[in-house]
Amino acid sequence: MIPTAARPTLAIHKFSSCDGCQLALLNLGEGLLDLARMVDIRHFVEAGPMDEEASVDIALVEGCISTAEEAERIRRVRANSRYLIAIGACATSGGVQALRNLHDAGAWTADIYAHPQYIDVLANATSLADRVRVDCELYGCPVNGHQVLAAVRSLLSGVTPLNDRDKLCAECKRRHNVCVMVARGLPCMGPVTATGCGVLCPTLGRDCYGCYGPAENVNSAALGRQLEAEGMSKEARAGRFLFIHSNAPEFASGGSSGED
């Protein structure tokens, strides 16, 4: 348990990412002020404080490991932190950057950039857990700020943060939404996606695209076959399963199964 005498310290680190998870924390508004009262925020570039090498009780880490420099830096962050929480799709599975793992990224850089010699990336973009020990993973693109606060609260109380990997459908039904897959034939990823977002998409009448990553005990192949039977092309199915979490093995199977 974190001692309560001194205010616990916290750092928010960024790796290869869009900064959206840090924005999700900034968007907490009053919740962020509460957080700043409860903990001493030592490093949070988006909000002001900067001390990248600070030794802290809790590190919240956004982004995937995409370069050699990052592979080195995440080891320092790990060494400097009692608890390391991966936040967001990039940090938990590699995120959209991991799409390049499916192709020859070197060939892409030559096609796209005028001076590809300045691009220095690892062969694969990976999650934090592929590189260092991670104490807790909070999925989402972006992460849900309230989930982050709940995880921090748990650590402050000395308990393991809740890791709810139930299917999105469970929460969708609790919200009394009409299922967009059954009533409208939309290719919803809810049955394979973890809960946590507050069912944003189906509540607004659209299909989930899986940004919270794989739920526990998923059957991507069965969902892929159902989408195929509904007339979705193999390419479109792959796009669905591999969009945000292509590097999550549970989704990879759904993205590659079935006929063209």
Place this chain on the structure above:
Amino acid sequence: MERFLPTAQFQRLINLLRRDGYDCVGPRVRDGAIVYGPLERVEELPVGWHDEQRPGHYRLARGSGRRFFDWANGPEALKPLTFASREVLWTVVRDGQGSLRFCEEVPEVRPTAVIGVRACDIAAMHLQDQHFGYREYQDPYYNRRRRALFLVAVDCARPASTCFCHSTGDGPAAHAGFDIALTELDDGFIARARSERGRDLLAELPTTEVTPDHHAAAGAQHDAAVAAQTRRLAGRNLKASLFAHLDHPEWDAVAGRCLSCGNCTAVCPTCFCHSVGDTTELDGRRSTHHRQWDSCFSAGHSYMHSFVVRDQTVLRYRQWLTHKLGTWHDQYGRSGCVGCGRCLTWCPVGIDMVETANRICGGDGDAQP
């Protein structure tokens, strides 16, 4: 007591209920389905709408008819009105001295009249009454909502292809457990009252005598609704048969298709499983203890001291069926299925629970109730 309520006077029923202090709730078209919502005027009901249902599929279409209840059912039964999908049970506050103060949160409920309740859903509610009202283990949260209900049932005239309530003995006509039941005909309703307050209300409505023609039309309509149901479970009590076939290959076959998503249990009007959890405010001074719908398809349902007992879909699916159609008989004296067909329709991959159960039980289901 039985009277004929002409269509032109139907609004009066709602007016009287509102006068007596009830919030009225009825089926309404929302987001492509028929679900309960607040009701003030009869025109808000799904006039002329029909539902087309089959496993994994639900669509609404509007016809030219003028009937209010010419459809079978939507994704939600009465369950959300009595067993809340998520609710706070108690809160705890830490005061300045560091001691804890616990406070029970009992829900504020308003008297609610539900118009258009189906027979299957009333049967399911009676099963949940047994569960949440078991001896000294009364559930105040459920009971409060349950006791606030005034039920206006409607007999089914147009079952969906997924309905099989006749084979479970729960429909398509409502027989008990309501205040007033309606049989909808082209020009009005045969209304029968079953409770004291139902009789009082019916006596105040501008009704006429029920004629032999009305009875004949209602009888023919009922017979047609029964005949329309072709699906049926192999027997009313499948317990022995299911437990004799725990190694049947069909369990693996269905688990290969099942998403373990729990949609079937969420829409099932008799499923009562829930989990509890706590939400603590960041400053640690206040915490709420809540419960929410859970499912035998979740990992938490069989989590025991660091491991999940049913860690595979095949075990979870078997748990659902052997409990629902098997061990419910021991607990509640009947099967946990009332034949509403929702778990077939609202399964995203269209798994047909009836076909699965019948295949596993082979021909040896016990046909006796």
